[in-house]
Amino acid sequence: MNTDQAFDLLREAGVTEDSSIQTVRRWFRERKINYEGKGQRDSGYILDDTDQAFNMLKDAGVTDTIAFQIVRRLLQEGKIQNMGTGNRKFKNQQNETVSKQLIISPSDQDKIIHQLKARIKAQDEHIKAIEHLHKSSITTLIQQRDILNKEITNLENENSELQRETKKLLKENLDLTNELLTLKEELFKGNKREADTTQTVPPPLPKTNDYRQKLGLSKHASDKEVLTRYKKLLKITHPDHGGNATAFHFIKTDYDYFRNSIKLK
Incomplete structure (x- = not known):
C-alpha cells in the first residue's frame, strides 16, 4: 500500500x-x-x-x-x-x-434486500401519513380562514349600521339645537321690544301659559312639569355637554323667570 x-x-x-x-x-x-x-x-x-x-x-x-x-x-x-x-x-x-x-452469502443478500424493501415500504407509509396530515391541516386552516372572514364581514356591517345611527342622531340633535336657537331668538327679540318701551317700569313676567306653549306642553301642565322640561333642555344645551352656549343662555333666562313667578304666587 x-x-x-x-x-x-x-x-x-x-x-x-x-x-x-x-x-x-x-x-x-x-x-x-x-x-x-x-x-x-x-x-x-x-x-x-x-x-x-x-x-x-x-x-x-x-x-x-x-x-x-x-x-x-x-x-x-x-x-x-x-x-x-x-x-x-x-x-x-x-x-x-x-x-x-x-x-455476503446469497441468503444474506436476500435477507438484506427484504429488510431494505420493508424499510422503504415503511417510509412510504410514513410519507403518506404526513401528506394526509398536511392536507387535513390545510383544510382546517381554510375553514378557520372562512370563519374569520365571515366574522370580519359581520363586524364591518355592524360598524356601518352604527355609523348610520350615529349620523342620524347627530342630525336630530342638530335640528333640535336649531329649533331651540330659533325659539330663543324670538323670545329675545320680544323681551328686547318690551324693554325698549319703558326704562322705569320693569318688564312684566310672561304669563304662565306662555311658558307651557313654548315648551310644547298642555296649558294645564303643572309647574313641576314645566320645571322638569326646562331642566332637560338646560342639560341638553349646556356647553359642557356639547350644547350651544347661546341656546343655554336663553333657556336659563326663561327658567329663572318662570321659577321667580312661582315664588310670587
Whole structure:
C-alpha cells in the first residue's frame, strides 16, 4: 500500500485530515507503506486484501464496527483486490472470523434486500401519513380562514349600521339645537321690544301659559312639569355637554323667570 492509498483509506473511515497525515507519516517511518509521490488521492485506489485494510484501520484507532463496515463496502466497490485469510498481522491481530464476515452469502443478500424493501415500504407509509396530515391541516386552516372572514364581514356591517345611527342622531340633535336657537331668538327679540318701551317700569313676567306653549306642553301642565322640561333642555344645551352656549343662555333666562313667578304666587 502506498501513501496515497493509505490517506484515502483513512479519509473513508472519517479520520480527520491532521490525524490522517500523522498516521500516514508514522506508517511510512515504520515501513508499513511505501511512498507513491503522485498525491492523486481523489483518483481511487485498490488495496491488497481485506486483512490489510482492516488492520490498518484498527491501527489508526477506528473501532471494529466501523472498520468492518468500511472494509465490506470497499470490497463491494472493488477497491480491495483480494479477500484476506484472517492470518495477516499488522499491529492488532484479527482472527479469521472478520474476513469470513466480509463475505455476503446469497441468503444474506436476500435477507438484506427484504429488510431494505420493508424499510422503504415503511417510509412510504410514513410519507403518506404526513401528506394526509398536511392536507387535513390545510383544510382546517381554510375553514378557520372562512370563519374569520365571515366574522370580519359581520363586524364591518355592524360598524356601518352604527355609523348610520350615529349620523342620524347627530342630525336630530342638530335640528333640535336649531329649533331651540330659533325659539330663543324670538323670545329675545320680544323681551328686547318690551324693554325698549319703558326704562322705569320693569318688564312684566310672561304669563304662565306662555311658558307651557313654548315648551310644547298642555296649558294645564303643572309647574313641576314645566320645571322638569326646562331642566332637560338646560342639560341638553349646556356647553359642557356639547350644547350651544347661546341656546343655554336663553333657556336659563326663561327658567329663572318662570321659577321667580312661582315664588310670587
